[in-house]
Amino acid sequence: MFSLKDKVAIITGGSSGIGAAAARRFCTAGAKVIIAARHDATALAQEIGATFIRTDVTVEKDVQTLMDSAAERFGQIDILLNNAGSFDGFGSIEAITAEDMSRLFAINTIGPFFGMKYAAAHMRSGSVIINTSSLAGLSGVPEYSAYAASKFALNGLTLCAAIEFGPRGIRVNAICPPSVNTPMLAQSATAEVEAALTRTTSTLNRIIEPEEVAALMHFLASEDCPTFTGQLIRLDAGMNAGYSIAMCGAIASAAGFAG
Numbered sequence: 001m002f003s004l005k006d007k008v009a010i011i012t013g014g015s016s017g018i019g020a021a022a023a024r025r026f027c028t029a030g031a032k033v034i035i036a037a038r039h040d041a042t043a044l045a046q047e048i049g050a051t052f053i054r055t056d057v058t059v060e061k062d063v064q065t066l067m068d069s070a071a072e073r074f075g076q077i078d079i080l081l082n083n084a085g086s087f088d089g090f091g092s093i094e095a096i097t098a099e100d101m102s103r104l105f106a107i108n109t110i111g112p113f114f115g116m117k118y119a120a121a122h123m124r125s126g127s128v129i130i131n132t133s134s135l136a137g138l139s140g141v142p143e144y145s146a147y148a149a150s151k152f153a154l155n156g157l158t159l160c161a162a163i164e165f166g167p168r169g170i171r172v173n174a175i176c177p178p179s180v181n182t183p184m185l186a187q188s189a190t191a192e193v194e195a196a197l198t199r200t201t202s203t204l205n206r207i208i209e210p211e212e213v214a215a216l217m218h219f220l221a222s223e224d225c226p227t228f229t230g231q232l233i234r235l236d237a238g239m240n241a242g243y244s245i246a247m248c249g250a251i252a253s254a255a256g257f258a259g
Contacts, residue, residue, distance in 0.1 A: 002222035005030035008074040009221065010066065012057050012115060013084030014050075015041035017182030018132060021214035022081055024048050029218060031079065034070050038084075057084045057111030064118045071122035079221045080119045082112035083132040087184050089146040101146045108150035109157065116161050116172075125169025128221050131158050132213075133174040135236055151176075155232050162230035171229035173220055178236055181207045203238030203245075 009026050013019040014035035026033050027048040035041045036055035045052035051073075055066045070077055086107045089100045112131050119129070136144055137151025155174055162172040178201075202208075216235055219225060234240050 001029055002218055002224055003030055004079070004218070004221060007031045007078040007221070008034070008070065008076055009079035009081065010034045010036060010070055010077060010115075010119065011081040011083055012036045012055065012111070013132075014081075015039045015044065017184055018180060018210045018213045018217075019081070019083040020044060021210035022083065022217050023050055025211070025214045025218050026079075026221070031221075032074055034066075036066050036084075057082075057114060058106040060114050063111070063114035067115075067118040067122060076124060076127075077119050077122040078124075078127050080115055080123075080127075080129045081132070081217060081221075082115045082129065084111055085132060085184075087147060090143055091146075092143055093145045096146050101149070104146045104150040105153065108147070109153040112154055113157060116157075116165075120165060120168075120170065123165075123168070123170050126223065126226075127170045129161065129165070129170065129172040130217050130220050131172070131174040133158070133176045133232065135176050135178045135234065135239070137174075138176055138232065138234070158232065159230055166229060171220075171226075173229060173231045173233060175213060175216055175220075175233050175235055177208055177213055178202075178239060179207060180213060181209050201239050202236070203241050205245075206237065208235065208237055 004026055009031045011019050011023050011033060014023045015037035023033050023035050027050055033050035035045050035050050035052045038056050041052045053066055053069060055062045057063055067077065084107060086104055089096060089104045116129055131154055133154050134151040136148040137155045141148050158172055158174040165172055213235060
């Protein structure tokens with residue numbers, strides 16, 4: 001396992017799903033982890049030896065206080081996982097509202113912006129920022145225009161941050177998975193469709209688990225990839241390779257061809 005010994009890591013949205021998986025993994029690797037979330041994560045923090053700071057990433061003062069408090073307590077910030085996000089807002093462009101768009105941008109784009117803005121002052125050469133984005137931020141998705149737009153914006157912000165922070169030795173990347181098997185997906189109105197679509201279009205014919213995203217985060221946060229920056233990483237279980245066997249079978253069946 002890549003060592004993160006004595007690295008100070010802040011994980012937003014760390015109370016469940018990908019964030020909780022990353023918190024567990026980072027603590028095991030030796031990091032000093034701060035879990036930041038709106039929902040109470042005291043029990044998780046106590047279980048794994050982390051610190052919990054209640055934070056709403058859509059509130060600028062909350063994020064600034066989070067970063068300043070972490071730096072004051074531990075001396076610096078080495079790793080920032082901008083992981084808090086929302087999957088809400090399903091609907092066509094004609095059906096969604098400006099409020100839907102604003103709500104998703106607030107948590108999926110402005111929240112990470114606040115995180116990078118206020119963490120950077122406490123970072124030194126070798127520090128890392130990882131943004132949890134989505135495949136929806138790399139290609140259009142019908143009925144998900146608000147969500148996709150917020151993730152496209154996050155990806156653009158990631159690239160700009162990599163350029164701006166690069167001369168200071170700070171690496172910035174985004175991970176772009178499809179639907180992941182998290183509580184957020186389970187609570188979605190389209191959970192069953194999302195999970196089935198992911199299994200069908202993945203060449204591995206299965207949905208991605210939070211621990212698998214956390215494993216990539218761990219590698220990116222380590223000192224084993226010192227020049228890996230400015231990347232929008234497809235963690236898609238082979239979706240981008242082409243039509244999966246399951247997808248081809250579904251198409252053939254729909255067209256009336258026998259297997």
